[in-house]
Structure formats: structure tokens, C-alpha cells
Amino acid sequence: MADAASGSVDRSVQVKLVLLGEAAVGKSSVVLRFVSNEFQPNKEPTIGAAFLTQKCRLEDRVLRYEIWDTAGQERFHSLAPMYYRNAQAAVVVYDVTKGSSLEKAKSWVKELQRQANPNIVIALAGNKVDLVQSSSSSGNTSTSESEDEADDATATPGETPGSPNGEPESLRQVSREEAHAYATEAGLLFFETSAKTGEGIVEIFTEIAKKIPIEHILASTRGGAGRPGAQGAREGVGRQGGDVNLDENQPKGRDACNC
Amino acid sequence: MADDDGFPDPNYDAIIFGTGLTESIVAAALAKAGFRVAHVDSNPHYGSQDTVFSVEEFVNWLDKDSSILPRPTSASWHGDVPTNHRQYSISLSPSVIHSVGPFISSLVGSGVYRYGEYKLLGPVGIYEGTEIKMVPQSKEDVFKAPNLSLVEKRRLMRFLLFAAGDFENDQQLQGKENQLFLTFLQETFSLNEEIARTIAYSLAYCYSSDEPALPCLNRIRRCLRSAGHYGSSPFLVGSYGGLGDIAQGFCRIVAVCGNTCALNVTVTSAAIVTDGDSPSTRYTVHLDKFPKPIHSRCIISSADLLPDQFRDLAFTPASNTSVDVSNPSAVARAVAIVDQPLQFANIAQSGDDQAEPDSTERPPVDSGVIVFPPKSLQSGSEATSVHAYIQGPGTMSTPAGKWLIYLAMPLAHPPILSAEELLTPYLTETLSKCSSAEISPLFKAFYIQQASALRVPEGRSPSSVIVTPSHCPHIALSGDAAALAAEEVFKRAVKVLKRPDTEDEAPYSFWPPREKSEEPDEDEW
Numbered sequence: 001m002a003d004a005a006s007g008s009v010d011r012s013v014q015v016k017l018v019l020l021g022e023a024a025v026g027k028s029s030v031v032l033r034f035v036s037n038e039f040q041p042n043k044e045p046t047i048g049a050a051f052l053t054q055k056c057r058l059e060d061r062v063l064r065y066e067i068w069d070t071a072g073q074e075r076f077h078s079l080a081p082m083y084y085r086n087a088q089a090a091v092v093v094y095d096v097t098k099g100s101s102l103e104k105a106k107s108w109v110k111e112l113q114r115q116a117n118p119n120i121v122i123a124l125a126g127n128k129v130d131l132v133q134s135s136s137s138s139g140n141t142s143t144s145e146s147e148d149e150a151d152d153a154t155a156t157p158g159e160t161p162g163s164p165n166g167e168p169e170s171l172r173q174v175s176r177e178e179a180h181a182y183a184t185e186a187g188l189l190f191f192e193t194s195a196k197t198g199e200g201i202v203e204i205f206t207e208i209a210k211k212i213p214i215e216h217i218l219a220s221t222r223g224g225a226g227r228p229g230a231q232g233a234r235e236g237v238g239r240q241g242g243d244v245n246l247d248e249n250q251p252k253g254r255d256a257c258n259c
Numbered sequence: 260m261a262d263d264d265g266f267p268d269p270n271y272d273a274i275i276f277g278t279g280l281t282e283s284i285v286a287a288a289l290a291k292a293g294f295r296v297a298h299v300d301s302n303p304h305y306g307s308q309d310t311v312f313s314v315e316e317f318v319n320w321l322d323k324d325s326s327i328l329p330r331p332t333s334a335s336w337h338g339d340v341p342t343n344h345r346q347y348s349i350s351l352s353p354s355v356i357h358s359v360g361p362f363i364s365s366l367v368g369s370g371v372y373r374y375g376e377y378k379l380l381g382p383v384g385i386y387e388g389t390e391i392k393m394v395p396q397s398k399e400d401v402f403k404a405p406n407l408s409l410v411e412k413r414r415l416m417r418f419l420l421f422a423a424g425d426f427e428n429d430q431q432l433q434g435k436e437n438q439l440f441l442t443f444l445q446e447t448f449s450l451n452e453e454i455a456r457t458i459a460y461s462l463a464y465c466y467s468s469d470e471p472a473l474p475c476l477n478r479i480r481r482c483l484r485s486a487g488h489y490g491s492s493p494f495l496v497g498s499y500g501g502l503g504d505i506a507q508g509f510c511r512i513v514a515v516c517g518n519t520c521a522l523n524v525t526v527t528s529a530a531i532v533t534d535g536d537s538p539s540t541r542y543t544v545h546l547d548k549f550p551k552p553i554h555s556r557c558i559i560s561s562a563d564l565l566p567d568q569f570r571d572l573a574f575t576p577a578s579n580t581s582v583d584v585s586n587p588s589a590v591a592r593a594v595a596i597v598d599q600p601l602q603f604a605n606i607a608q609s610g611d612d613q614a615e616p617d618s619t620e621r622p623p624v625d626s627g628v629i630v631f632p633p634k635s636l637q638s639g640s641e642a643t644s645v646h647a648y649i650q651g652p653g654t655m656s657t658p659a660g661k662w663l664i665y666l667a668m669p670l671a672h673p674p675i676l677s678a679e680e681l682l683t684p685y686l687t688e689t690l691s692k693c694s695s696a697e698i699s700p701l702f703k704a705f706y707i708q709q710a711s712a713l714r715v716p717e718g719r720s721p722s723s724v725i726v727t728p729s730h731c732p733h734i735a736l737s738g739d740a741a742a743l744a745a746e747e748v749f750k751r752a753v754k755v756l757k758r759p760d761t762e763d764e765a766p767y768s769f770w771p772p773r774e775k776s777e778e779p780d781e782d783e784w
Contacts, residue, residue, distance in 0.1 A: 071514035076521035078514075080305050080507035082374060085499070115345075242625075242653060244379060244489045246363065246372040 012055065012062040013214050016086055017205075019069050020112070021093035022104040026127040029195035030093060031067050034205055039196050058209045065089075065205065084116040088217065089123070089208045096126040096192065099173040102182075109186055121211045123189035123204050126179050130194035132172040266519050270554050271297045272756050274544055277561035278522070279307035280352070280502050280738070281727045283509035284745035285559055285752070287369055290516035292767050294756055297553055298513050299546065300564070302327055303523040305507045307561060308730050309352040309741075311500030314344035314702065317594070321706055327351070328563035329709040333591075333678040336704035341596070346658040348500030349594055351708070352730070353648050353665040354737035355380050355494035355628065356501070358485040361580075361746070362738035363495075368770030371508035378653060380494035381627040384603050385461040386635050387453065391603055391692050394461040394630075396491045411454060418448045418458070422476055423483040436473040440465065443472040460632040460644050464735045466587065466669045467643050468633055474583035478736070494735065496626045498655035502738055524548050529566040540723055542569070557723045557755045559748060562711040565726055573726045574719035576747040582736040587669035590708045590732045593682040595664045595700040596657070601649055601693040603627065624693070625653035628734065631685055638684040643669050645682070646734040647689050664689060664700075667734060670707070678705035708732065723755040 019027040032038050035054045056063045068087070073079045092108050094101040105124060112122060176192060183190035189207050193200035272294040275286045283305070286298045304310055308327060312320060320327060321334040341347070356362055356377070366372040384391040395401045401415055426432050431447050438446075440463065444455040459465045462482055463475040485493035497505055514520050524546045532541040532554075544566065545552045558569055565573060600623030629647040633640055648665040650656045657663050666682050666689070674681060682705055690698045715726045725748050731740030746769045753767040 071511060072517070073511065073514045073520055075519070076524070077303075078305075078510075078520040078522045080511060081311075082499075082504060082507045082511070242378045244377045244495055246377060246489075246495075247367055 012064040013212075013217055014064050014066055015088045015209075015212055015217070016066045016068065017089040017091065017208070018083060018087045018116075019067065019091050019093065020074065020105075020108040022095070022098075022101045023072070023075055025093045025095040025098070025101050026195050027091075027093045028069055030091065030125060030127060030193060030201060030204075031069060033195045033198055033201045035067070037198070039198075041196070054205075056205055056209050058206070061214055063209045063212065063214070081115065084112065087116055087120055088212055089121045090116065091123045091125055091204060091208075092188075093125045093127050094174065094179075095128050096174050096179075097128055097131050097171045102126075102174045102179060106182065106186075109188065119213065119216075121189070121208050122187075123191065123208055124179065124183045124186075125200070125204055126174060126176070126190075126192040127195060129192040129199060130196045266297060266521075266549060266551075266553050268295070268519075269551060271295045272555060273297070273557040273559055273752060274299065274542065274553060274555040275559045276300070276526075276564040276566070277307045277727070278302070278305045278506060278510055278520075279561055279727075279730065280309045280506045280509075280741040281730070281744045281748070282307070282559065282561055283506040283513075284365055284369075284742060285727065285748045286518075287371070287509040287512040287516075288365075288745065288749045288769055289752060289756075290513045290518050291369065291770065292753070294752075296513055296518040297555065298510065298518065298520045299524050300522050301525045305510050305522065306351075306503035307506075308563070308708075309350075309503045309506050309737075311348045311350050311503035314340050314347050314349060314596070317349045317704065321704060329711055331706035332709060333674075334704070334706040335677065335679045336702070338596075338700060338702035341661075341701065343658055347596070347661075347663070348504065348656040349663070350500040350503050350656075350665070352502050352732065352737055353650075353667070354502055354734055355496055355648070356738045357481055357735065358488040358493055358495055360481060360485065360739045361742035365742040365745070365770065366505065369509065369512055371505060371512060374508040374511065375505060376498040376655065377495045378498070378626065379490040380492045380496050381624050381649075382603050383461055383492075383627065384629045385457055386629060386631045386688070386692070387456070391629055392457075393603065394457060396493070397486060407454075411451065414449055415454060418444065418450065419483065421448075422479045426476055426480070432472070432476070437471040439468070440470050440472045440475040441468055456632055461630045464630070464646070464733065465644065466584070466733075477583040481739075482735075494628075496650070496654050500656050502741070505738075521546070521548075526566045529568040531568065531572065542724075557725065557752050559725045559727065559752060562713040562715065562726050562729065565713065565724075569724045570713070572722045572724040573713075573715050574722050574724065575715045575717075575726045575728055576721070576751045577717070578728065578743065578747050580743050582731060582733070582740045582743060584731065584733050584736055584740075586710060586729055586731055586733075587671055588710050589670040589673070591666075591668040591670055591674065591678040591681045591705070592708055593664075593666040593678065593686055593703065593705045595666075595686055595690075595703040597662050597664065597690070597698050597700050598660055599662075599694050599696055599698045600624075601627075601651075601662050601664075603629075603693065623651065624649055625651035629689060629693075631688075636684055636688060640668060640681070642671070645685050647685065648734060649693075661701075667732065669732070674707070678707045681705075721751065721754075725751050 019031065021027050029039060031052060035052045051066050051068045054065050054067065056065060068083060070079060090112050092105045094105040109122060112120060180190050191200040191204050193204065195201065273289055274297045275282055276299060278300040286296050290296050300307060310327065318336055318340055321331055321336055383394040385394050395404055401412060421429060421431060435443055440459050441455050444450045444458055445452065459475065463478045465475060482493045510520055526544055527547050528545045530543045532543055541554055541556060542558050543552050543554050602623055627649045631639060631645040633642055633644055639645065645666060645668045650663045652659045666685050668681055711729050727748055728744040731737050749769055757767060
């Protein structure tokens with residue numbers, strides 16, 4: 001971020017993205033795959049990160065995703081209104097091997113439509129698709145990198161997935177067709193993903209990036225009102241907007257730190 | 260992991276009741292220090308007595324919703340709940356934030372500042388002689404102030420220099436620490452009564468004329484040291500309702516550190532389990548909605564939410580530091596929504612209003628404070644000052660084209676009049692002085708906020724049932740009071756919880772410095 005301090009006019013657009021979904025569907029793993037291109041089996045329930053950031057290049061624009069994980073606060077209906085506020089995008093995750101998790105995802109979509117920014121771009125992600133694929137079909141699933149993510153670390157193909165075993169298709173409880181139909185009806189982007197193999201992960205974030213009204217965000221940021229995210233354009237126009245950077249004595253650009 | 264599976268773990272270092280600002284800061288500090296925390300609130304939302312409401316939630320609370328303790332009394336409201344009521348953030352604890360002080364230190368030390376936005380407070384005015392006068396925010400303002408004679412300016416500057424320094428050992432204060440502040444200003448610094456009142460009410464933010472000198476001086480010093488830090492105003496305004504929103508941020512830190520938060524849960528039973536000596540005292544709490552109890556070595560609670568079973572053990576740590584203000588037993592409050600920009604139009608800012616009568620075209624105030632000293636308003640209070648706090652769309656607490664006005668009057672005794680009767684004259688005067696047009700509020704509400712009913716007796720022997728000190732409703736000191744109280748509670752909790760073999764206190768400092776590994780490392784991308 002050394003560049004952000006010097007070149008204060010950063011062309012990147014900050015986009016706040018929130019994750020939602022039932023516990024243990026793999027929300028954090030989806031982000032970890034996107035941000036670090038890693039997968040940790042048997043990952044502990046979410047600990048540690050307030051939010052992560054990752055850039056995503058789209059034509060001549062760079063989106064900087066500020067990704068908020070629930071930190072487990074979804075469990076007892078204790079997500080704060082602060083969580084949804086100013087989110088321009090949401091990824092609602094369910095587990096294709098757990099039917100009830102799609103129902104939970106639907107209720108999160110309703111909650112977003114009630115609480116969040118009316119223009120929010122929502123993507124539905126059926127995760128753990130690796131569990132329901134036979135080894136032949138899983139193949140090399142993460143070859144879908146497009147030029148869009150030229151500088152995006154996650155576009156690099158991941159390690160080859162371990163061979164699934166057994167009769168995986170029997171594990172599936174949510175059919176692709178059913179979820180897709182719901183997503184279409186509700187106006188959501190839809191993907192089946194595997195944080196383990198990387199399948200579909202980059203696509204979610206790229207497709208969301210295409211749908212985000214970037215010009216609108218830039219315009220409202222310039223105006224100093226209706227700021228996109230909690231951190232939106234702080235370095236750029238913060239002063240004009242009257243915003244005070246409380247940590248101004250510290251080195252700039254710690255917006256990606258773990259807590 | 261379904262909702263009713265209960266807490267992921269039955270054992271905690273501390274169970275914390277309440278998500279008010281103080282409890283939330285304590286919870287976050289303990290979580291960051293590595294303790295296991297269960298953070299619960301019987302309310303369906305974060306913030307307890309500091310919470311932020313939409314207009315609809317606010318009127319529900321005034322009308323019937325008894326979930327937040329203590330309950331409001333003398334409540335009334337008029338007007339319509341706006342259809343976009345969610346775009347308003349109505350704070351139960353409207354307060355500005357000192358730019359330098361314990362609260363800002365906690366915001367930065369915890370990282371919670373990154374979740375919110377902060378702006379400098381706009382103008383501060385004082386109502387005297389039927390007009391609002393601008394309060395100088397800097398030395399330059401004092402120099403330029405045309406209402407003051409050269410002698411008065413010199414005396415005032417002498418006082419400000421004194422108040423910004425280490426006055427504790429200054430001879431001018433010796434033996435006069437408990438003298439009435441107004442008397443002290445007039446006798447020791449030869450300031451005239453009007454200047455003395457301006458200092459006492461709009462710099463020290465005194466509630467009344469009978470406050471002693473030393474605490475007022477401490478408050479002024481805090482103000483003077485805050486001025487110029489981020490800009491001319493010593494105060495910041497937190498967006499989206501301020502303190503209640505910030506409390507959510509501290510609660511998020513608790514979760515981010517791997518701990519469990521649960522809202523809307525009540526205690527069905529609670530027990531103290533002592534095996535022999537007291538250091539091994541354990542507490543067991545059953546919560547509705549969860550089949551299994553949770554256990555802890557320490558209980559931390561707001562006075563309102565403390566389970567009855569723990570009352571006899573409850574203790575509140577004595578504080579070595581304070582914000583130097585004593586809390587009133589209740590506060591009469593008003594909230595109004597208007598759709599006209601507010602201007603401090605009649606402010607004789609530089610007194611050059613004779614030369615250029617520019618009172619017509621001043622920019623609207625996005626945030627500002629008006630102080631009504633005691634006896635300043637004919638139909639107002641003789642004894643106490645009233646603070647008006649204005650928030651506009653820039654504070655993100657209202658939608659475009661709308662302004663919120665908060666009024667607060669501290670009450671020493673149960674009042675004979677209703678909150679509405681007490682505060683209506685102030686609201687009327689604020690509106691008529693802040694706009695050339697006739698403004699009638701779209702919505703207005705009045706209520707009395709009581710102090711907590713449970714008073715933990717002083718001098719109780721320290722235990723592991725720690726009750727947070729009472730809420731400070733002061734417009735300028737609420738956040739600092741919460742942070743100081745939280746630090747005292749944190750220190751006591753650490754004493755109870757730390758392993759006996761660790762002598763080193765370092766890992767348990769309040770907001771330990773961020774470690775290297777926590778630094779952002781995404782920058783190379």
C-alpha cells in the first residue's frame with residue numbers, strides 16, 4: 001500500500017462485500033481461496049480477521065474488495081446492522097450437501113433485501129461442490145482465469161485437487177437446477193463453487209465486479225456523501241468529505257489488517 | 260451448527276452481560292488479551308442504554324418495548340414516523356467525542372475506528388440574552404473576538420494558558436480547588452460574569468453553577484488539548500448515531516477474536532459454585548434458548564442486567580481516574596426531526612455584524628452544539644444547563660435534507676413537570692434561532708432517562724462479580740467515561756483471570772500494541 005500514500009488519487013474503487021450463510025458452509029474458506037489461494041481442511045470456525053482486502057482488475061478499473069466475514073456472529077442472530085451497512089455486494093453461501101443450508105441462504109437473502117443497500121449485488125454460491133463430483137469431472141476446474149484478473153493472485157491455478165472417492169453424487173442434497181431457478185427468480189448471480197479446488201471462486205468475484213455500478217460509486221464518493229464502504233476513498237477525498245482519519249499518525253493503509 | 264445447539268463451548272473465562280459501550284469495550288479488551296468471553300444481552304440489538312434506533316424502533320421503545328433497562332419514563336411523541344425511518348440513527352446516548360482522550364485511545368488501540376466514520380464537530384454556540392453567540396474554538400478566535408476589550412482578552416488568554424498547563428501545582432489554585440468555579444474565574448482571573456459563564460458552560464460544559472473548580476479545570480484542559488488535533492474543534496462526531504454504533508464495533512472485535520455473542524437471550528437461572536477458597540469460585544448461568552448452561556470464572560455486567568443471584572457479590576472497582584463530572588440521577592431528553600437546514604444565523608460570530616450584517620446567508624450547520632446555561636431561558640431551568648446537539652446528513656444519522664436535534668437536561672430530583680413540558684421551551688427557542696423560516700418538527704419525542712436502579716455499595720470487597728460503573732449521560736464525556744470505566748473493569752477482571760504463575764502483566768495491558776504479524780501484508784498485490 002506504499003503506493004496509496006504517495007499516489008493519493010488511487011483509481012481503485014473500494015467495494016464492501018459481506019459474506020452470509022449458515023455456519024460451516026465454508027464462507028471463510030471461499031474468501032481464503034479468493035484472497036490467498038489457500039484451502040485449510042477442517043478449518044476452525046472463523047477467528048481472527050476483521051476484514052480482508054483483495055484487488056480485482058476489471059478492464060481499466062481496479063476494484064478493491066473489502067471482504068467482511070461474519071466472525072461467527074450469524075450464529076445467534078447477533079450480526080450488527082453495521083455489518084450490512086453500505087455493502088455493495090454480498091456472497092450468500094450454502095452447502096450443496098446440506099439441503100437446509102439453502103433454506104438458510106434464502107432467509108439471508110431476504111434479510112439483505114430488507115436491511116441492506118437496495119442496489120446491493122448478491123451472489124448465491126453453492127459450496128463444497130467437490131464433494132459431489134466424480135474424479136473425472138472435477139479435473140482441472142480452476143482454469144477459468146480470464147485476462148480480467150491479470151494481477152490477481154487468486155487467478156493462479158491452485159494445487160490439484162485430491163481425488164474424490166465413493167459415489168459422490170449421492171451426497172448432493174441441493175440440485176444445481178433447483179438453486180439456479182431460485183437464484184434467477186430472486187435476481188441473484190449463481191455459482192457452484194469449491195473452496196477446496198478453487199472451482200468457481202474467482203468467477204464469483206469477477207461477475208460481481210461486472211455488475212457493480214462503478215460509475216455510481218465513483219460519483220457518490222466524489223461528492224463526499226453516500227460513501228460506499230466504511231473505508232471508501234478515505235485516502236482520496238476523505239478530507240473534502242470532512243472525514244477525520246483517527247489513525248493518521250500511523251502509516252497509511254492498514255485497512256487490510258487482521259484484528 | 261444450528262441456532263439451538265447452544266454455545267460452542269460450555270466454559271469461559273468471563274460471561275459479560277450487556278452490550279452497552281462500557282461492557283462492549285471490556286469484552287473486546289478481554290477478547291484481544293486472549294480470554295474466552297461469552298457476551299450476552301437480553302435485548303435484540305447491540306448497545307443497551309447506548310443503543311441506536313431507527314425512528315420506528317425508537318417509538319416502539321418509548322411506547323411499550325421494555326427491553327432496554329432502565330425504562331424511559333414520562334415519554335411522549337408527536338408527528339409521523341417517516342417511511343424511510345431506517346435511514347435515521349437515533350441515539351439513546353447522543354454525545355460528541357474528545358479528539359484526544361481515553362475513548363479515542365480505545366477506538367484506535369482496538370482498531371474499532373476502522374468500522375466507522377468521524378467528522379469534526381461544527382460550531383458551538385451559547386445562548387445568552389436571547390441570542391446564540393459563537394463560542395471561540397481557538398486562540399485566534401479569542402484574539403479576533405470583537406466583543407472583548409483588550410483587557411478582557413488578556414485576562415482570558417491568561418486563564419486559558421493556566422488551564423492548559425499543570426495547574427494542580429499552580430499557586431493560583433492552591434486552596435481553591437473546591438471553590439465554586441464561577442467564583443474562582445471571577446476572583447482569581449478577574450473575568451467578568453459573562454465570560455466566566457461562557458467558560459463554565461460552553462468550555463467546561465458545567466451542568467450547574469455550583470460545581471467546584473478543580474474538576475471543571477480538568478475538563479477544560481481536556482478540551483484545550485483536544486483542540487487542534489484533527490482540526491479546530493476539540494470534538495469529533497461519530498457517524499450513524501455515534502456511540503451506539505461504535506459499541507457494535509467493539510462487539511464485532513469480540514467475535515472476530517473467536518468468542519461468542521448472543522443477543523435476545525435471558526438468564527433463567529444462575530448459581531455461584533464455590534469449592535472452598537474464593538479464587539476458585541465458578542459461576543453457572545442457564546440461558547433461555549440454550550439447553551446447556553455455561554460456566555465462567557468471572558461475571559461482568561451492567562447494573563441493569565446483573566442476575567439477582569449474583570447481587571450479593573457484586574462490586575464496582577473504584578476508579579483512580581474519572582471524567583470529573585458527577586452523574587445526575589436522571590436526564591430529560593428530547594429528539595426532533597426537521598426538514599429545514601439549521602443555521603446559527605444570529606450568531607454574532609466576530610461581532611462585526613454591525614459592519615456587515617451577514618446573518619442571512621450562513622451555511623447550514625451539519626453538526627453543532629448549543630448550550631443553554633441555567634437561567635438563560637425565561638421559561639427554562641433555573642438550576643441546570645441544557646445541551647442541544649444538532650446532527651445533519653453529513654453525520655450519516657439522517658437522510659438528505661433532514662436534521663436531528665437532541666436536547667438533554669440533567670435532573671437532580673424527580674421533576675414535577677413532564678419531559679415534554681421541561682424541554683419544549685428549549686426546542687422552540689432552538690428552532691426559532693436556527694432558522695429564519697418557521698420550522699415545525701416532522702417528529703418530536705420526549706422522555707426521561709433514569710439512572711440505573713441498582714447501586715452497588717461502595718467499599719465492597721473485590722470479587723469476581725464486576726458491575727460496570729454507572730452510565731455517564733454527559734454530552735461531551737460519555738465516551739471517555741465509558742473507556743475509563745472499561746479499563747478499570749478490565750484490570751480487575753485480569754486480576755481474577757490471569758494464571759497465578761504469571762507475574763508479568765505485559766500481555767494483559769489494555770489494548771496491547773499490535774503485533775508485527777497483524778500488519779497488513781496484501782500490499783504487494
